[in-house]
Amino acid sequence: MRRFGRTLVTAALTVTVTAGTAGWASGDSQQAVTGPPPGTAAWRADAASGRPLPDPASASPYDVARFFAGLDDRGRRELVHSHPLVVGNLDGAPVALRYEANRLAVLATGEARYASLASPHRQVLAFDPRGRGQVAEVFGDLEGASHVSVIVPGSDSDATTYDAKRAPHTGPAGMARSLRAAAGEDIAVVAWAGYTTPVGVGLDAAAGRLAAAGADRLARLTAGLDAIGAPDPVLFCHSYGSVVGGLAARRTDATDLVVFGSPGMRADTAADLHTRARVWAARGPSDWIADVPNVRFAGIGHGTDPASAAFGARPVPAADVQGHTGYLVPGTRSLAAFAAIAKGEVR
Structure with missing residues (x-):
């Protein structure tokens, strides 16, 4: 009962905040490029x-x-x-x-x-200058690789920020480079800033509208990889990107779906994703995403924490991860586990 009451209070607060900030949120609301x-x-x-x-x-x-x-x-x-x-x-x-x-x-x-x-x-697989711009880049030999991974980033990822200076091993390109360095040259990694992401932590980030549009594009990307004969991919989804991955899961041929720093996947359990992919989840001890309420109410919130036992994903060790973006930092246990998954070494 205590947990149920807390959920109702959280949901009520979410709706109140949503209503109270509607003017501010509308100014930052993003129009999905479709x-x-x-x-x-x-x-x-x-x-x-x-x-x-x-x-x-x-x-x-x-x-x-x-x-x-x-x-x-x-x-x-x-x-x-x-x-x-x-x-x-x-x-x-x-x-x-x-x-x-x-x-x-x-x-x-x-x-x-x-x-x-x-x-x-540069091996730019997609470039669309509309809106804030979208871009996808390949690291490695996509046609000759034994394994392929796709990085699906979260908020604030677009063509205008793709090459901006940022902390090492963060952002779609930084995460892709780090994963490939850890996994070896036999894999190819696609850094996919290929959908309209939320800007900052506002109502767009709390809702699923942009994720739904992104899921359509992610599903088509994976079909395109299959059409050219590339191996079935592993999807590595960070933060809001895990909402995209969750909505696309049943429409991809991914072997594995790995989420980290996730606010939820719009599903109550891993089984509710209706995917044959193995589902993995990681969350570091100092990741602020833990403070995001794992509820869904009136279209706001993304549901059960994928890193919780209740969700049923396979756990990825992340005790040494610092903050929200440190999952692919060299030397971390999470990156070592990601590399093993990317290479198909974990069954």
């Missing part, structure tokens, strides 16, 4: 060798892969140069073409904040 990439209208009006191009809004990644397999090298490159924003964001297209297309798309923006993404050594 739908096909910029340039789709011109793409739909074009053709290749007399064949219509696959519609980015309706063609599956498998349809896209089959289409590109039927083109010769010249036909592929013509599309890259004519429609870089579409090819660069087209799940199922050959990754080398996407890297080239996104380099051209970044250069075409002419914006200094994106300039480093156009460097020849």
